[in-house]
Amino acid sequence: MSFDGKRVLVTGANGFVGSAMMRRLVSDALHSPMGAVRRPAPQDSGPTMVVGELSADTDWSAALQDVDAVVHTAARVHVMKDTSADPLAEFRRVNVDGTLALARQAAGAGVRRFVFVSSIKVNGEETSKGEQFHGNDTPAPKDLYGISKREAEDGLFAVSRETGMEVVIVRPPMVYGAGVKGNFASMMRWVSKGVPLPLGAVNNSRSLVALDNLVDLVTTCIDHPAAANQVFLVSDGEDLSTTDLLRRVGKAMDRPARLMPVPPRLLEAAAAMLGKRDAARRLLGSLQVDISKTRNVLGWEPPISVDEGLRRAVESHVRSRDE
Template structure:
């Protein structure tokens, strides 16, 4: 790697831990920025992220920043004003960091955003592209889009290079939430009524996202660009379950219930949004990363799934 000291926010998170390990393996120098763990030579506790956060000590001598820390999307947000809470961390906190980074002489700022900036779903065969008009539809996606806009303004005012990466669902070793639940259901042999879903969804293996981030840290052509992350192979929900089961060495017990029946049942139970994720399509076109950076995902879907389920298998 040619880049100097890299500061990584959210360094103890799912993506952050993998990214820091990869940067060190490539000979890089990393400063891990976290919220509450005590400071050491390469770990700095910065507290809560907001417009008031003081990043001075964390940014001293830093050449590049990868900003992973965020208030993440939640299926059931109990905040009285979710958008205000997302803006406090994801917009105000991000832009405060970016302004202080520019003032500290940081050369490049890599912001890991979300495919939700593009929208919630696509028509089959009509993948989102990096330069499509944004269409965020929930508070999380709106906050990420507003942060992107603010970062572009900071870049224009200061000359600091900004790179934006929008990943879809990320899976890999240590994955949690819905993906982990799906793996556990398959591992236990629980029959699932998802054997006749013909949608298409893009995912990104943790190793592929980390590789794209590291590429964007020092590739000259990445400056002030937006890229979508993905594995380069889209799967239906049924195909994903079959491939995960194969990685587990287990049979996929899938019942072929028509998608329309599932969606009707889910609407009666107040689970329409969840079923949309299972039955709807969301595809991303990673062609820009290939054209501009010469980047291709180093890990196939099947390799990524094997790594993701290794501990459970």
């Protein structure tokens, strides 16, 4: 089954991943994309429709007219300082109830394929160095965001069994690229400013995915017959230590990272004293994913390298800083 030339609805179309997805679909001329957004944005990446908040009560009828495939990127993402009285309930309201309401309405409207951008957090938070997460692993989410994404995945496959609508799950690790925010943007600022960082002796191994690689895989999953009702992991195909990542960000900036070789055990102890265990785990721990299933089933390879992905992220960061 192919969706070439058909209409694709992209949710979260003015978000980090959604806007890149829209740019790709607009440029490839193989699909007719329509973006769904919570509220209008000054610079949308293509034709958009305002649908409001993502919840069980969202009415998708207008957005789903004549749609063949949905790419669902909209979500309540990880919140560093969550002030909700019941954070898990809030994640479930958006990521589970909102997603499944969309899926049921999509199936009722005749949508044939639903591509869900999930998270590697469904697999878990970390791996031992040299070990990898696999798409067929038993899910073991630890944080609330990961739990909500797993419940959404389970619900989507139930909708698929009930209705026949095909579902494709894509679980990315940390995504970086043009317009990235959060911890990755902070890291680029540190390197740009020449801030000394105590991360010169971190020998972990982490999988990342460049935004353009993620978008390329999701685009493949819209069309590929073998993608139906499968779970795919995605990465750049090259794992990095935190130390190596910082050095290569510095190289992309033409500004060497200033790294001090502090033993990771000392950093872990300091983080524990400051209540920053989770932040330390992301910097010091390993998280590796196996993309062999993605390669073998879909014949997919990451189209750009880590260094090219970093160059694009840095170029966008410098441009936005100078504007």
